[in-house]
Amino acid sequence: MDLTTIWPLFGLELRTPRLVLRPTRDDDFPGLVDAAVAGVHDPAVMPFSAPWTDQDPQTLARELARWHWSHRAGTRPEDWTIIFTVLRDGVPIGAQDVSAKNFPVIREVSSGSWLTRSVHGRGLGKEMRAAVLSFAFDHLGATQAVSAAAEWNASSLGVSRALGYVDDGIQPVEARAGEVTMHQRVRLTADAFVRPPWRLDTSGVAAARSFLGL
Numbered sequence: 001m002d003l004t005t006i007w008p009l010f011g012l013e014l015r016t017p018r019l020v021l022r023p024t025r026d027d028d029f030p031g032l033v034d035a036a037v038a039g040v041h042d043p044a045v046m047p048f049s050a051p052w053t054d055q056d057p058q059t060l061a062r063e064l065a066r067w068h069w070s071h072r073a074g075t076r077p078e079d080w081t082i083i084f085t086v087l088r089d090g091v092p093i094g095a096q097d098v099s100a101k102n103f104p105v106i107r108e109v110s111s112g113s114w115l116t117r118s119v120h121g122r123g124l125g126k127e128m129r130a131a132v133l134s135f136a137f138d139h140l141g142a143t144q145a146v147s148a149a150a151e152w153n154a155s156s157l158g159v160s161r162a163l164g165y166v167d168d169g170i171q172p173v174e175a176r177a178g179e180v181t182m183h184q185r186v187r188l189t190a191d192a193f194v195r196p197p198w199r200l201d202t203s204g205v206a207a208a209r210s211f212l213g214l
């Protein structure tokens, strides 16, 4: 039996004009860690709800691997998170995740992402989010997508607004110990998705659907 028969998500691939997204493989860790250690955001602020980018490189590397492995191992039809490594010209530049609970009934996905700082502001964040939205709406049958970002996070909220999400309330998050940041929740319905001018190219969708119980 080959690896993609054992774990069909390893056969899944999403392709956009500039990017390839594939569920993280162990071989992606060195490149992903390099991309994260090179810097993901201004260290003065913390965009994430868990401050994983504050760690020293050795700890960050191990925790990044642990995070990806734990989500991979926990993925079942009733509760799943697919963390895609985002590659440009074959090099990991960040990660884009998509997750859902009770998806066959609820049909809602949530997403999160990061890119190494040197490539911010070139439309790549929008391109990778559009990729997982196209995958979720067109290939999995999602009807809603949600996300959230710190109220000051203009780039993440910029991606969301450019793709058609609308505000969906705020929530306080303890981003760094003892520090509360207000996060803006956003929501997108399938019919409001501002589609990119390209069509998503995919491999391995049928096997992934079956693995997710669809």
Ligand SMILES: CC(C)(COP(=O)(O)OP(=O)(O)OC[C@H]1O[C@@H](n2cnc3c(N)ncnc32)[C@H](O)[C@@H]1OP(=O)(O)O)[C@@H](O)C(=O)NCCC(=O)NCCS
Pocket (backbone or CB within 6 Å): 040, 041, 047, 048, 112, 113, 114, 115, 116, 119, 120, 121, 122, 123, 124, 125, 126, 127, 148, 149, 150, 153, 154, 155, 156, 157, 158, 159, 162
């Ligand atoms: C969030 C992130 C993935 C966005 O990716 P990006 O490649 O920098 O963003 P893009 O270039 O695709 O921008 C997409 C949209 O947001 C807008 N935007 C981007 N940066 C912006 C900024 N600083 N201020 C205002 N708008 C901004 C762009 O104009 C674009 O909208 P448009 O298509 O209508 O012009 C990336 O900046 C990142 O990794 N940030 C650090 C980690 C992080 O914050 N992750 C999210 C945690 S919730």
